[in-house]
Amino acid sequence: MKDKRFYTFLHRQIPVFLALSLIPGLGYLLLGWLHGVFMPAFAWYLLIVAASIWGVRIYRNFDFDTMSEQRRDRWYRQCSGFMYTFFMLWVLIFLLYIGQKAHKLHYIGIFTEIGAAVVASSLLASDRRLYRPILLMLMVPLIVYFLLIGEWYGYVLTAFACTLTWVLLYAANSTHQLLMQANHQATHDELTGLHNRQYFIEHLQKRMNTLNEDRGFSYLLLIDLDHFKTVNDSLGHDVGDHLLKAVVMRLQQQVPASCVVARLGGDEFIISGSSFAERDDCERAALALSEQLILTLKQSYVIEQHHIHISASIGVSIINGQQASANRFIKEADIAMYEVKAKGRDGIYLFDDELAYRVERHLEIERLLHFALANQEITLLYQPQLDRDGRIVGAETLVRWNSPALGAVPPDQFIPIAEQTGLIVELGAHILESGFKTLRAWRDDGINIEQFSINISMRQLTHHHFVALVEALVQRHLDADLSRMLVFEITESIIAEDINRVILVMRRLKQSGIRFSMDDFGTGYSSLSNLHRLPLDEIKIDRAFIKALSHQDGGQAMVITILKMASILKLRVVAEGVETEQQLDFLRQHDCPVFQGYLFARPLPHEQFVAYYRGKALR
Ligand code: C2E
Ligand code: CA
Ligand code: CA
Numbered sequence: 112m113k114d115k116r117f118y119t120f121l122h123r124q125i126p127v128f129l130a131l132s133l134i135p136g137l138g139y140l141l142l143g144w145l146h147g148v149f150m151p152a153f154a155w156y157l158l159i160v161a162a163s164i165w166g167v168r169i170y171r172n173f174d175f176d177t178m179s180e181q182r183r184d185r186w187y188r189q190c191s192g193f194m195y196t197f198f199m200l201w202v203l204i205f206l207l208y209i210g211q212k213a214h215k216l217h218y219i220g221i222f223t224e225i226g227a228a229v230v231a232s233s234l235l236a237s238d239r240r241l242y243r244p245i246l247l248m249l250m251v252p253l254i255v256y257f258l259l260i261g262e263w264y265g266y267v268l269t270a271f272a273c274t275l276t277w278v279l280l281y282a283a284n285s286t287h288q289l290l291m292q293a294n295h296q297a298t299h300d301e302l303t304g305l306h307n308r309q310y311f312i313e314h315l316q317k318r319m320n321t322l323n324e325d326r327g328f329s330y331l332l333l334i335d336l337d338h339f340k341t342v343n344d345s346l347g348h349d350v351g352d353h354l355l356k357a358v359v360m361r362l363q364q365q366v367p368a369s370c371v372v373a374r375l376g377g378d379e380f381i382i383s384g385s386s387f388a389e390r391d392d393c394e395r396a397a398l399a400l401s402e403q404l405i406l407t408l409k410q411s412y413v414i415e416q417h418h419i420h421i422s423a424s425i426g427v428s429i430i431n432g433q434q435a436s437a438n439r440f441i442k443e444a445d446i447a448m449y450e451v452k453a454k455g456r457d458g459i460y461l462f463d464d465e466l467a468y469r470v471e472r473h474l475e476i477e478r479l480l481h482f483a484l485a486n487q488e489i490t491l492l493y494q495p496q497l498d499r500d501g502r503i504v505g506a507e508t509l510v511r512w513n514s515p516a517l518g519a520v521p522p523d524q525f526i527p528i529a530e531q532t533g534l535i536v537e538l539g540a541h542i543l544e545s546g547f548k549t550l551r552a553w554r555d556d557g558i559n560i561e562q563f564s565i566n567i568s569m570r571q572l573t574h575h576h577f578v579a580l581v582e583a584l585v586q587r588h589l590d591a592d593l594s595r596m597l598v599f600e601i602t603e604s605i606i607a608e609d610i611n612r613v614i615l616v617m618r619r620l621k622q623s624g625i626r627f628s629m630d631d632f633g634t635g636y637s638s639l640s641n642l643h644r645l646p647l648d649e650i651k652i653d654r655a656f657i658k659a660l661s662h663q664d665g666g667q668a669m670v671i672t673i674l675k676m677a678s679i680l681k682l683r684v685v686a687e688g689v690e691t692e693q694q695l696d697f698l699r700q701h702d703c704p705v706f707q708g709y710l711f712a713r714p715l716p717h718e719q720f721v722a723y724y725r726g727k728a729l730r
Contacts, residue, residue: 114298115175115313118183120237121190125170127234128197132159139204139219146214151207155200162196169193179321191241198245201227202252209256224253225275232279236286246283250276300374302352303359311373315383315430315437322386323432330384330397333426333444334362334404337456339378346417353414354421361407366400381441383430393429394461401425401459409457422457424448429462446470472517476528479514484541488513491545492714495723496562496685496707499699503724505562505685507600507707508546509714510538530570539571540580547588549717554593558724564598564628569605573612578619585623595624598649603635603642610641617646628685633673643680650677654688654708660697667697674701 136159143152169189178186201223208220228249235242250272257268298310306314315331322329336358343351355378362372362380369385384400387393405423412419426448430440447462460466483489489512496505512520529535543565550563571577585594599620605613617627628649629642633656652673659666670686677684686698689708698706712723 113187114294114310116294116297117237118173118175118187121187122170122173124234125166125190125193128194129163129166131230132197132200133163139208142208142216142219146211146216148207148211148216152204155204155207158200158203162193162200166193166197176316177320178317179324180317181321181324183317191238194235194241195245195248198227198231198249202249205252221253221256224249228275228279232283233286236283237290239284239287242283242287243280246276246279250279303356303374305359305380306371306373308373308375311371311375311381311383312437312441314371314373315440318383318386319430319432319435319437319440321432322430325386325388325432327386327388327431328390328393329386329430330393331428331430331440331444332382332384332397332401332404333375333428333441333448334380334382334408335424335426335448335452336378336408337422337424337452339421342419342421346414346419350414350417350419354412354419357412357414358408358421362404365403365407375441381444390429390431394427397427397429398459398461401427405457405459424451424456425459426451427459427461443467472524473528475517476520476525477532479516480512480525480529480532480534480538483512483514484538488515489538489541490716491542491549492716493549493720494707494714495712495720496564496705497711498705501727503560503727504705505560505564505598506720507564507714508542508549508566510542510566511714526568530568533570535568535570536574536576539568540584542566543581543584544588547584547593550593550596551588552717553721556721558721560724561596562598562626563596564600566630567599567601569602569608572599572601572605572616573608578616581620581625582623591624597625598628599625600628600630600651602630603632606635606641606645610644614645621646628683633669647682649683649685651685651687651707652703657686657688657690657694657698657708660694670698671701674703678702 136156140149140152140156143149143155169186172186172189175183205220205224208216208223211217211220228246231242231245231249235245254269254272254276257265257272259265260268298306300307318329321327339351339354342354359372359374359380362382366372366382367385371383373381375381382400384393384397387396405425408421408423412421426444426446428440428443428447443462447460447466450460450466451458454460489510492509492511493506494509495503496507498504510522510526512522512525514520526535529538546563546565553560585597589597621627626648627646628651629645629647630651631653632650634653650673652670656666656669656673660670674684683705684703685705685707686694686703687707689695689698689706689710691710694708695706695710715723
């Protein structure tokens with residue numbers, strides 16, 4: 112098996128051979144001149160120089176990372192040709208000097224032949240196809256020469272030369288085996304026997320170089336087993352290992368011979384496909400193979416009496432040879448695979464322009480969001496909440512990001528990214544502080560509301576400094592009356608966290624007078640019993656339910672149920688996303704106390720909110 116290290120090793124020998132010929136060659140030239148065989152020695156040296164020039168060209172032509180498979184094979188043939196020529200020239204000088212007994216040059220000849228054989232057995236040990244014939248080519252003439260002496264010492268020398276040949280072959284074989292073993296270990300995964308990541312990247316780079324020359328396409332499938340960790344955790348690592356081996360066996364049975372399968376690590380496998388002239392054909396083949404693999408992997412496994420069911424998520428990327436690096440295509444397949452995971456696992460996703468755009472935008476948002484706070488691009492809007500009499504009783508704080516580069520980025524887009532990167536902690540602190548300042552300014556302006564709501568994301572609430580931060584900000588900007596107006600809106604995703612810790616944090620904050628509201632109520636997956644454990648004061652009916660009021664299929668029943676439940680649990684209710692008079696009428700009929708939505712006002716900047724409030728108060 113030939114990989115990058117094999118070729119690089121061979122490539123690195125070329126200069127050694129050049130040095131070994133050109134410099135000692137001068138000595139042979141001198142000897143030839145002194146002992147009357149100058150012309151043949153000179154002709155020989157000219158041949159050495161010509162071979163060296165050829166060697167330099169072969170050396171220069173090598174660039175593994177950009178060579179296609181064909182070019183690499185061609186290079187290898189040339190390099191072997193060069194090695195044969197080189198040793199043949201040394202056999203030639205042996206044949207020339209062995210005849211010059213009168214000047215004792217034959218000793219030099221014998222020494223040359225043995226020296227060349229030692230060099231061949233050590234420097235060419237990586238390649239059996241080179242060192243075996245070359246060693247024989249060097250040693251056989253010597254053996255014949257000794258044999259032809261015809262005296263007893265000649266036979267002793269023959270025996271010696273035969274033994275030496277055997278020793279050199281033996282040494283080269285052992286080194287060869289050792290190299291092959293080390294190479295196998297470096298390029299294979301021990302557990303499954305598949306190729307490893309490093310080998311695969313090299314292989315992919317070669318494939319891409321070939322595709323670049325042929326203008327063809329190929330595909331990558333990145334396969335990740337779903338919930339493999341659960342198998343490992345519940346049934347033990349032995350069973351996990353067996354399962355991986357069984358998975359590999361199924362993969363190898365399904366995958367065409369022209370594909371390469373490798374293990375990237377853990378429960379992640381990658382397959383590179385065959386080549387196609389058309390992109391469409393390539394996509395079709397990739398998806399067909401993925402579907403087949405998903406079905407095969409899903410069939411149940413029996414391992415140590417356990418019946419195991421497992422599914423897989425497959426990300427597909429189409430590769431061509433142009434520009435991009437091997438790593439980039441693996442990354443694309445990886446992104447596509449995560450898309451499957453995000454959509455509920457057990458499926459296939461093809462990395463396409465749309466996903467590329469989304470990823471690009473995601474990265475842009477992530478990058479620019481870091482500067483948004485410092486550049487004062489983050490502002491707050493306030494959406495009024497009204498009671499049944501049309502009085503403004505509260506406001507919800509909604510964040511806005513006006514990026515000079517990206518335009519207005521909606522919070523639905525940047526808040527989740529801020530959560531992933533942890534920036535939400537800093538961003539959230541800024542929102543709290545500006546919100547508190549507004550609340551204080553409003554009171555100084557004579558605005559009299561009952562509650563002031565701020566959205567708090569899960570990562571923010573569970574951050575270890577959160578309670579201390581809120582207490583410090585309350586101390587700095589608010590007083591007891593104002594802090595009792597605060598409502599923190601949380602979502603049901605909070606329950607996925609350590610619920611006991613969440614309850615602890617909520618209790619601590621309630622001591623400062625802060626109330627809690629369950630936002631987007633009814634859209635999450637939490638159980639009522641879990642919800643009931645949280646010290647809540649309010650729920651917000653999600654606008655999807657308000658929107659569904661006009662539908663016949665139980666839309667109204669949902670809202671009525673939530674309102675009833677809230678009244679039994681003594682929770683305040685805010686209906687959000689109220690857009691029409693009909694929705695408002697319905698909600699009023701069923702005793703909903705507070706409303707928020709475009710019917711009354713969109714989220715407003717600070718001063719506009721004040722103006723809106725005054726306008727309402729006048730009426
Ligand atoms: P949310 O907390 O459910 O906020 C209500 C969203 O509904 C707001 O969108 C608001 O502009 C919109 N809305 C209000 N009335 C109506 C209506 O009548 N019709 C329709 N169609 N929409 C209405 P916005 O401001 O784009 O915020 C989206 C989400 O981003 C919020 O959903 C919240 O989850 C998050 N978010 C916004 N500001 C913050 C913040 O300061 N911190 C955190 N952690 N999240 C925030
Ligand atoms: Ca909210
Ligand atoms: Ca909401």
